[in-house]
Amino acid sequence: MGKGRKEKKHNINAEQHDWYRLDNAALIYPSIQSDRITTMFRISMTLKETVNPRILQKSLEEVIKNFPFYRVRLKRGFFWYYLEHNPKLPRVERDVRYPLGRLHPRLGTRFLFRVRYWQSRIAVEFCHVLTDGTGGMTFLKALVYDYLIRLGKDVGDPGDIPAGMLPDEAAEDAYNRFYKSPLPLPDKGRKAFHIRGKLLRPGAIRITRGVIPVESILKEAKKRNVSLTTLLVAVYIDALQELQDTYVSRNPKKRPVAVQVPVNMRSIYPSKTLRNFSLFVIPEIDPRLGKYSFDEILQIVRETLITQTNEKAISRYLARNVGGQRNWLVRIIPLFFKKLLMPFLYTRMGENLCSGTLSNLGLVKLPEGMAKEVEQIDFILATNPINKVGCAVCSFGDKLVVNFSRNIHEADVERLFFTRLVKMGIHVKIDTNYSY
């Protein structure tokens, strides 16, 4: 009897690993995917030696076993999409000129991530349906760690890098776990200023990479008594403000300049999930009230990031998002009709409210032995037709790498952003994927 019950329990667990519900953040992405809205992000590690694709393939096949919740394909249910175990094994592929392209249109058969290599670089491109930057970085660390071990490198103890099968809590839907009964809804927000420009052809993306010495920018932030993220967001807002001034001369016609800053919720709630668990804080200025000086912007950003990045403030957003998903009226609507509604929600409640995104993965720490083999870490965001420019920041060792991605010809935001840093006395080294 006891044995039978044990077997039954085991089967339930097996079934749970066979498919996963989409987490709250992932719900919207399958319905809005297109050549222009790819909902992807990319993290890459540049090593000190050229990558061997055969060994990388072996590492990938080994590492994916420890991440069963990434070894999935997207399937359509009657009411919701869901993730189903994919019996195939992912393949590594050579990198391309335009990264972050749309995943194969037949999502139902393919993985929701790619592993790409080129010269000495290993990159993972994840669809946001699967995970956020933290999950992507954990997977890349595990992959590169295994790859370096196979090369015979002395990389030492893995530290926080997962070396075996991950526990169930890594696959939990943390949004639902920490959802509290209805709370007052957050403000609806107003339509923000959006960059103008001539769109590139679908699938094309222009990357402008700025490499900055960490020490010099930290010194600048310390001088102004703010965090690194605060300083970068303020520079970004200032650049957008200046750009709006060139489009619109009269103050009453100007729109708020707001920058979406993703917040890693794992630092607020005790969760070890490697699926999506982030929300946004949106510092904004209202140029209708006049031109803001850089110090004023800095102060607004600092206060917003401090007052909004705590459990009480963020739980309102959590309650709004998860509350909508839990509403039984929403749940009984067939997926076909939900799909019609999702793009509207995505535009109205998401992209319309901000002028750009700045995502900072923070300082990446690697085990000492592994860190010796890694030259640089890059983080890149995908764009969309409303917010045409994305800014992703990541630091490793003595380098802070700021990657701007855009789907328009004009590089005005990047120019204003980097020249502002240069004016502060910070050294910036620029590279790109389109100007040779």
Next chain:
Amino acid sequence: MAYCVRCGVELEKGLKECPLCKTEVILPDEQDSSERVMLFSDRMPRRERPRMEIAPSRSFLFLVTFIILLPILVTLIVDFTVNRKITWSFYPITSLVLLWILIAYPAMLKGCTFFQIITMDLFSISVFLMSLDLYSGTFPEWSHYPALSLLLVWVWLAGPMLFSWKRIYLVLSIWFIGTSGFLLAIDLLTGGRDWFFQLACPMIAALFLAGIIGVLMRGLFRAKPLLASGTAMLIAAAVFTVIDATVNLYVSGLKLIWSPISAAVLVPTSVFLFIVNGNDELKAYLIRKFHL
């Protein structure tokens, strides 16, 4: 080590211009692109052709097959019990089989394209209609008309799907030949060469010619919308005149009834657009006065 003289940023070795402000790099000894370690590979991403996403799953196939099989069996049993042979049940059974082909059969064709599905559906409907015609008496009595129409629909869809819009002249030619063939066949089947050569052929030829000229003009006047619109109006006026003249010639003799009215609107408007296109001052005045 190269720096942009305008932005002040250091530029990666081998860059010929500043990616931020397009200023040329002024350090010729470091401009050799062959030395450049490029940020990304030169390989272009492969553009995947979208496949049939509405193809149902295998489970759906079994479910629908079962649901459709039940009434087929019931109908057969009832008909056979009463009449000892298949009589009226032929109609519901063939209809249900057609329904199965339209709904469930795509699930058996893994990874089939939209074009393949459409081809199969149109072919199945034609066979279904012909089987009804055959079963009800003399064949062919009426089924060849809808079957031919479905063939024409297939030709119209097949052109752009097989050859893509890049081969627009080929697609237009296929449409022209397909439509002419269809109308000729209808003409022959309904009595013979009464109206095709005198009425349908000139009209289709005029539309085909207008299509070819339109495509040519689109290439020539891509950046000149006023010229393009003016030319399109002239082409439309010419096509209307041909249609009017052909219809009247067939009915009562060569004369024009309604096409002069349309030409009286279209020709002066196109002349006006040509004048505006050539006169920058007038163009600026109109933009100033009528901007939205």
